[in-house]
Structures are given as structure tokens and as C-alpha cells.
Amino acid sequence: xxxxxxxxxxxxxxxxxxxxxxxxxxxxxxxxxxxxxxxxxxxxxxxxxxxxxxxxxxxxxxxxxxx
Amino acid sequence: xxxxxxxxxxxxxxxxxxxxxxxxxxxxxxxxxxxxxxxxxxxxxxxxxxxxxxxxxxxxxxxxxxxxxxxxxxxxxxxxxxxxxxxxxxxxxxxxxxxxxxxxxxxxxxxxxxxxxxxxxxxxxxxxxxxxxxxxxxxxxxxxxxxxxxxxxxxxxxxxxxxxxxxxxxxxxxxxxxxxxxxxxxxxxxxxxxxxxxxxxxxxxxxxxxxxxxxxxxxxxxxxxxxxxxxxxxxxxxxxxxxxxxxxxxxxxxxxxxxxxxxxxxxxxxxxxxxxxxxxxxxxxxxxxxxxxxxxxxxxxxxxxxxxxxxxxxxxxxxxxxxxxxxxxxxxxxxxxxx
Numbered sequence: 001x002x003x004x005x006x007x008x009x010x011x012x013x014x015x016x017x018x019x020x021x022x023x024x025x026x027x028x029x030x031x032x033x034x035x036x037x038x039x040x041x042x043x044x045x046x047x048x049x050x051x052x053x054x055x056x057x058x059x060x061x062x063x064x065x066x067x
Numbered sequence: 068x069x070x071x072x073x074x075x076x077x078x079x080x081x082x083x084x085x086x087x088x089x090x091x092x093x094x095x096x097x098x099x100x101x102x103x104x105x106x107x108x109x110x111x112x113x114x115x116x117x118x119x120x121x122x123x124x125x126x127x128x129x130x131x132x133x134x135x136x137x138x139x140x141x142x143x144x145x146x147x148x149x150x151x152x153x154x155x156x157x158x159x160x161x162x163x164x165x166x167x168x169x170x171x172x173x174x175x176x177x178x179x180x181x182x183x184x185x186x187x188x189x190x191x192x193x194x195x196x197x198x199x200x201x202x203x204x205x206x207x208x209x210x211x212x213x214x215x216x217x218x219x220x221x222x223x224x225x226x227x228x229x230x231x232x233x234x235x236x237x238x239x240x241x242x243x244x245x246x247x248x249x250x251x252x253x254x255x256x257x258x259x260x261x262x263x264x265x266x267x268x269x270x271x272x273x274x275x276x277x278x279x280x281x282x283x284x285x286x287x288x289x290x291x292x293x294x295x296x297x298x299x300x301x302x303x304x305x306x307x308x309x310x311x312x313x314x315x316x317x318x319x320x321x322x323x324x325x326x327x328x329x330x331x332x333x334x335x336x337x338x339x340x341x342x343x344x345x346x347x348x349x350x351x352x353x354x355x356x357x358x359x360x361x362x363x364x365x366x367x368x369x370x371x372x373x374x375x376x377x378x379x380x381x382x383x384x385x386x387x388x389x390x391x392x393x394x395x396x397x398x399x400x401x402x403x404x405x406x
Contacts, residue, residue, distance in 0.1 A: 065406035066217035066248040067102040
């Protein structure tokens with residue numbers, strides 16, 4: 001399915017049907033990541049039941065520590 | 068009177084009035100690494116009234132690629148970063164009062180420094196200190212500007228007590244282990260981009276142009292050409308322990324702080340992280356695999372030997388740093404490899 005990820009269209013495998021599987025696909029599941037799905041910020045507890053659909057707009061912001 | 072600030076006062080949102088405000092304000096920069104040296108140079112050139120900058124570390128050769136205030140001589144003589152930074156900053160602008168301290172950023176050390184501070188700039192390299200800064204900012208009602216970078220990626224957010232969500236609202240957990248500049252590398256433009264965001268925000272706060280403050284969490288990747296800015300005001304939590312109605316500032320209490328202990332006769336320091344979390348030793352092994360050093364792992368612990376130091380990470384979250392009895396050095400090594 002096609003989703004807009006951080007401003008760019010990407011084709012992602014269809015089995016990535018919720019936010020949690022999307023994050024593990026990008027190996028971000030052990031990181032602290034803020035997810036915005038179609039202009040709504042998700043709580044971490046919502047990642048597993050937030051279904052992804054064709055045309056979704058997703059912003060992934062990873063909190064990093066370096067400086 | 069020279070025209071040192073003429074190009075800045077010509078900029079309409081600052082003007083002469085803004086310049087007067089800047090020159091009467093006090094900024095605290097926590098950390099004098101890549102972000103700290105960048106922000107310090109920018110603000111000192113901009114004519115801030117007083118700058119306090121603190122750091123526990125000394126200058127090394129691997130810093131020179133991006134930590135803009137330091138020279139080869141500083142690395143050769145292992146000058147403390149705060150001292151080397153002050154020397155350079157005083158040459159850049161002798162009108163600014165520079166207070167540089169070689170200290171470890173604990174609540175006990177930080178709290179007395181906050182008197183009269185208008186803005187705090189986060190130039191640290193780990194979340195243990197950031198959560199302390201976050202609580203201090205809320206307790207003393209001082210805005211602070213989060214900034215961090217790794218690789219070609221950077222992130223920044225401006226936290227205004229009583230207005231925006233705080234870092235505790237944004238991050239539901241403090242990460243244990245993560246990418247750091249010492250494990251994933253860092254390119255200087257990523258540092259400078261974060262520094263640019265942080266300094267611009269600081270200038271807005273110093274001239275009290277509240278309407279111009281960026282309310283979004285901004286992140287970018289200069290190598291993959293991505294940019295994101297998301298509105299996060301919805302995550303402000305009324306019951307947040309750091310900024311909510313009944314805030315208790317948990318990271319200022321002893322229980323929530325990283326614990327260190329020098330192990331007598333073993334030339335070692337034990338580190339116990341602030342939050343009770345288990346290490347994912349497999350992920351940690353992958354992170355450290357690219358480092359100069361040797362990684363050995365069994366189901367209970369992971370050992371990483373580099374130079375004359377050995378770090379042992381236990382599954383229960385503890386770490387032993389062998390080869391030093393200096394707590395500050397042990398913490399530096401710990402954060403270098405684990406974030």
C-alpha cells in the first residue's frame with residue numbers, strides 16, 4: 001500500500017497493517033518514537049490498534065540523545 | 068560604542084529594543100560538546116548579557132571535527148571543555164560575562180545555577196540529564212530548548228512551562244540504550260542545524276517575541292532529505308508528574324536519579340540507571356559491534372572492552388565500568404556508548 005511517510009510517498013508491504021508493525025519494520029520498535037497519523041498524535045498504547053490504510057499520512061519522529 | 072550588533076538590530080523583529088533585552092539576559096547552556104559550543108558561540112556573538120556553560124568532560128581529538136570552539140592544543144593538553152570554551156568565548160566577545168563550570172550536571176549542582184536564568188539550552192548527550200533539566204525548568208518556570216542529533220538526523224523542541232507539553236509528556240518512557248554520536252557517528256551540519264533551531268528559539272525568547280516561538284516538534288535528516296514538524300500540544304497531560312497540576316518533579320528526587328558507586332579495590336564504577344529497565348543485550352551487542360573494541364555476550368551480561376576500559380552490562384539494567392574510579396569519567400563512557 002502507498003502511504004506518505006515524513007512527507008514522501010512510499011510503497012510499504014501490505015502486511016504492515018498497523019503502526020506497531022510499521023515501527024518494527026523500520027527497526028524503531030525499541031526506540032522512543034512519536035507517531036502522527038493523519039494529523040493526530042498517537043499514544044504508544046494506541047500503536048497496536050491503529051490500522052494503516054492506503055493514502056495515510058504518517059510522521060515518525062525519533063527521540064535521540066546525542067549532542 | 069561600535070557597530071558590532073548593527074546587522075542584528077537592523078533585523079526588524081530584534082531592533083535596538085530587542086538588542087537591549089538580549090544584553091540584559093542570562094542563558095544557561097548545559098553541555099559544552101557539539102551543540103553547546105555552537106549555541107554558545109552564536110549567543111556570545113549575538114551579545115547575550117551573561118552565559119553560564121557547564122561540562123564535566125575534557126577536550127579529545129575526536130571532538131575537533133564538530134565542536135567548534137576547540138583547537139588541537141586543547142585536545143593535546145586535555146583542557147576541560149568548560150575552560151577551553153570560556154577562553155575562546157572571551158576572545159570572541161569580551162562584553163559578555165562568561166561563567167564556565169567544570170561540573171557534573173546533577174540536580175544538586177544545577178539548582179543553584181538557575182537564579183536569574185532566562186533560558187536553558189539543552190546541549191547534553193543523554194536523557195537522564197534531560198529529564199532533570201525538564202523538572203528544574205518546570206519547578207523554576209524557566210523555558211528550555213531540547214536539542215539532539217545523531218548521524219545526519221536532528222530534533223528540537225521548545226518547552227515553555229505552563230504553556231507547551233514538557234519532555235515528560237512527550238516521551239512516555241526514558242529510553243535505555245539508543246544511538247549515540249559515538250556509536251552511529253555524527254556529521255557537523257546536523258549539529259549546526261540543531262544549533263540553528265535552538266539559537267533562533269533562544270533569541271525569540273530573549274527578545275520576548277512569544278508569538279514567534281515555534282510550537283512544533285521539528286526533526287530532519289540532512290542525508291535522506293527528510294523534514295518533519297508536528298504539532299504536539301495535544302499530548303500535554305494534566306496529570307504529568309513533571310508539569311501537571313500536582314507536579315512532584317520526580318527526576319529531582321534521589322530515587323529517580325542514576326546511581327553510581329565506586330567499587331573499592333576493583334578500579335571500577337557501578338552505574339544503575341534512573342529507571343528500572345532491563346537491557347536488551349542483543350540490540351546492545353548489535354549497536355556495539357561496529358565499535359573499536361571487543362564484544363562478548365552470555366545470556367546474563369554483555370562485556371565490551373575498548374582500550375584499557377571494560378564495560379559490563381547486566382541484564383537487570385546495571386553496568387560496571389572497569390578501569391576507572393572516577394565517577395564522571397565512568398558516566399561519560401556509559402553515555403558515549405548507550406545514549
